[in-house]
Amino acid sequence: MLNFFRNTLLISTVILASCSDKPLNSPYSDSEESKNTFYSSFQERPKHLDPVKSYSSNEYAFIAQIYEPLFQYHYLKKPYELIPLTASEMPEVHYLDKNFKKTTNKGNIRYSKYILKIKKNILYQNHPAFYKEKDDYIYHNLSKEELKKINTLKDFENDSTRELIADDYIYQIKRLSDSKNHSPISGVMKEYIYGFAEYKNKLNKIESSSKIERIDFIKSNDMLGVKKIDRYTFSIVLNKQYPQFIYWLAMPFFSPMPWEADLFYGQKSLQKKNITLNWFPVGTGPFRLIENNPNLRMVLERNKNFRGEVYPSIDDKLNERKFYSVNKINEVPFIDKAIYSLEKEQIPRWNKFLQGYYDNSGIASDNYDQAVSLNSSGDITLTKDLKDKGISLETATTASTYYIGFNMLDSIVGGDGKKAMLLRRAISIAVDYEEYISIFANGRGVVAHSPIPPGIFGYQDSEDYYNAAIFNYANKNIIKKSVEEAKKLLVMAGYSNGINQETGKPLVLYFEATGAGADTYAFLNWLRKQFKKINIQLVTRVTDYNRFQEKMINGTGQIFQWGWNADYPDPENFLFLLYSKNGKVKFGGENAANYSNKEFDKLFVNMKNMKNSKKREDIIKKMLEIVQHDSPWIWGYHPKSFSLSHRWVENIESNLMANNTLKYKKINNSIRKKDIKVWNKANFSLLYIVLFLITAFIASIFVMIRKKDKEKIYD
């Protein structure tokens, strides 16, 4: 019996081990592992993959590899630099007077015109929407019979491609204006693109909700400010000067959209099978989405029609609108496939990275100590375990800011009165964001002096350029003013020792918070202690995010925490958060503090239309002085991103503005295979022990039952 058991175990072990040289715990199939594949994960399923409405980083992670706007960020250059992507050169910009005539006289400038040229011979990925038989698109009006056989895009027997033309960009701009598409930037573009608002109104007047009618309308009606010049050239007229517009042209919103795809996906019968443009993108980029199961995984595969692109060099040059690349061979993309698996929970995600099944990973708070430690000189370094595995760490400060805002419409903390200003400033000094970063962000952040984060033009980082309202410069260090100074300001504000001198009552302030997790309560406790330093009582009001937003929109909150991620690397995209015309209560904009200062507004209007220069820097300085004096925000912090990669991943650069970076990633598959095999050797010893115990247990049960049955001693 024992011999039989031992032999069975040995045979099964040998069979298991010899089936494949792939580790037993590999989550991938053999065919996938042998390919030049990049493996990663995503935590939250993307809501939209239609460039007209995608606006979050988890959506850009996919669509930026598929759709190609006109421009992109140079992968290696800092400060960030835009270069042509599908455009053949940087745009030609003309300034026009009120009669649409070119003018160089600044006083006469009423419009600006961008002439945009695209490269020839760029092809879309193969797609059934392009397939024609005898000049007819046979998949644009599918019959019930044809639909029976179709459940995914792969079920279409034929596909085809076509060349990218200027019309595709024009079509997409018109789509942005269609309120049925719910584009988040249609409000911004209405302000800037000439004729956008009129076009939007016309589209809204189409009573029928038929997709075909809307597409026909879009195809046959021009937007006043967007004109086709020839097959590869078009122009966009803006209502004003707006140099930041080029950054928008590098965002997926301005990707080309072939009308054929819109019409194909517009078929209601396909929507019933969840085959929609929102889930199956059609682009010209280096990759195409071949599997979209956002509840399990998303798979990108090399687009065989991709024209190729040279890997960038730091010596690349942009001269007279033309881009000159040092490297000459079109070798990008380097990988054939990318598999992104849905991994909602932190523990499996981290463990799979350590096992080598994900090529890269972020660092969650729970894993921070496992991944990173401080060396003797106080620098952040990887732990020995990770170093031994050859894992590398990339850090970068994100182009974002997190702050605590005061509602400037509030009767106690708001308004432009001196008393309220001193109160806000005293609180700003008392709240120690150095401590916050160390406790709640594991040291991953930079204390903010203003809304502008590092890496963005106008960032304050020197001894003569810092927030003097809150900080002091001493011993070659910029340090926060002391709590004693904050208390003095509080006395001047009329709240000596936290007591309102007029009423004799203690000062009680209210903080609006969202979330109800352990982290939120720890943060709220910490915040209460910060206010307590200057004897102010802080009452925290925790609600869900919807209710919080409602309070912000109605202006009923007093103090709140919020953040902003940059759309593009320009100070305008941060300073507009304090521009009065963006006030949340009055205009529904992003100025959640409802801050309003005429001088700041005037400078903002001047600054936003300028190119980066000494003059612009001076204006920004003045603007920052104003807001730092008024202190509508506690200037929070700018988070740092930490990213880990295995040693087989090459070309890792932290470029936080570029989203289309998958094409630059390179994988050394032989190293990966070797490492994964070593790290994931199956250990059967415990299995043997467990099997032995189970067998022994079963055998003893039988013995006991037989014994007891023979005894026949019953109750």
Next chain:
Amino acid sequence: MIKYIFKRFLYAIPILIGVNLLTFTLFFVVNSPDEVARLHLGNKRVTPEQIQSWNEERGYNNPLFYNQSEKGIKSFTKTIFYQKSFKLFIFEFGISDSGRDIKYDIKQRMWPSLAIALPSLLVGLLLNITFALFFVFFRSTYIDYVGVIFCVGLMSISSLFYIIGGQYLISKLLHLVPISGYAHGFEAIKFLVLPVIISVIYGIGSGTRWYRSLFLEEIEKDYVKTARSKGLSEFSVLFNHVFKNALIPILTGVVVILPLLFLGSLIVESFFGIPGLGSYTIDAIQSQDFAIVRAMVFLGTILYIFGLILTDISYTLVDPRVRLK
């Protein structure tokens, strides 16, 4: 019996309306349609105009229960409640707030849920009954006492501990199966082994104790004493008499949950990355997708009612004395 089943289905209609009304009220007490729209449209640059258009497209611009601007029956039918609830009764779940066809998603996602739930149920049932019979066989001995303590111990530990511990031991230390993930076809087996084992172990404590108490109740009855007095072995008494007669309460417990197996497990699916209906519901609640929440609650209610009817029918099969009228 057909008449009985038909009657039970008719009784289900007011229950379904009630459950739907309750879900609807709870959802819209917490969130107004505007808030739901804001959540779906994102945090950046959302304008009131976009919110209005989003609501109009999904019919959220109507009043909740009563439309004062309409007359007659329309004042009830031109409301969010009526328009969102009526089609559920013909199993038209419609489009989710994020734009996907709900029926299609449910059809796709019920299979992974079933792939975990069915083997977990069958293996669990087999083990729980075996352990229960074993403890009953050795009732009032140290084996029984240790077994009960062991079961209480297993019941007292959180399911998260089993999941994280299982992943750590089996996948991380021993490298025997993937930590998480899913594949279709035969490849799914390697992803299902661990969640099934964990589900079974987690259920052993409560399952064994439940079946043990059922068997103990039976073992005190007169027919058991008669069987023993006829000279049958205890083993034979347990399997041939006690087990058979305890089948009715076992069936009650098992058949009622059979239809619910399709709905999946919330925590197991989330931790093991299984794209089933459990995680579908959780995701919908988190993203406040009312269309999905409504459809899943409706489906859950129907399946539960269906399970109860199945239980009644199964009574007649295992106990000839029971007749449905």
